[in-house]
Amino acid sequence: GAVVSQHPSWVICKSGTSVKIECRSLDFQATTMFWYRQFPKQSLMLMATSNEGSKATYEQGVEKDKFLINHASLTLSTLTVTSAHPEDSSFYICSARDPPKTTGLAPLHFGNGTRLTVT
């Protein structure tokens, strides 16, 4: 089945530094990828929608200058947390849409997440 790979699986960084998280679709071309954030004991919250070759669409309350998204190819989207602070510590998860083969309802595939800890 379709696989989405996310890297790194965990990262610890110092406050004020930037961290880049990669999301790759391994066996399909993902025209659309999604970035979620999950705080402890909470559900996943959509941060932004990334379309290949165009600007990302951010959800309300998500700072686009802080969470930079690049989707330069059909198999790679990156999320860069700029000037990270301890409150950015969270579990970041990407998902990718496998273009439908027969219907528009192909299940979204998720990466295994990146645990970011900002000290």
Next chain:
Amino acid sequence: DAKTTQPPSMDCAEGRAANLPCNHSTISGNEYVYWYRQIHSQGPQYIIHGLKNNETNEMASLIITEDRKSSTLILPHATLRDTAVYYCIVRPYSGAGSYQLTFGKGTKLSVIP
């Protein structure tokens, strides 16, 4: 507003069937019911989806009521590895919203040895 409601937690004995309910009383005619699960510290995993007919795959069965206002996910023989948070999500089959998933709080299923 939440489009689905699920019990916050459930226990199930290992080897028994786990029946996870979901209410989606405001579901629209163009919305499917999807189930995902999230094992601790991992990304969500797709389980199954359906419109109005019951569905079965290698992981689970999905029973949708005739009025489509509720559904039940059935794991026929629960194992310890099925311990996870299970999310019931409604998703339209067309339009921009069809490619986004809105996660509620889900049901934390604990499989007990």
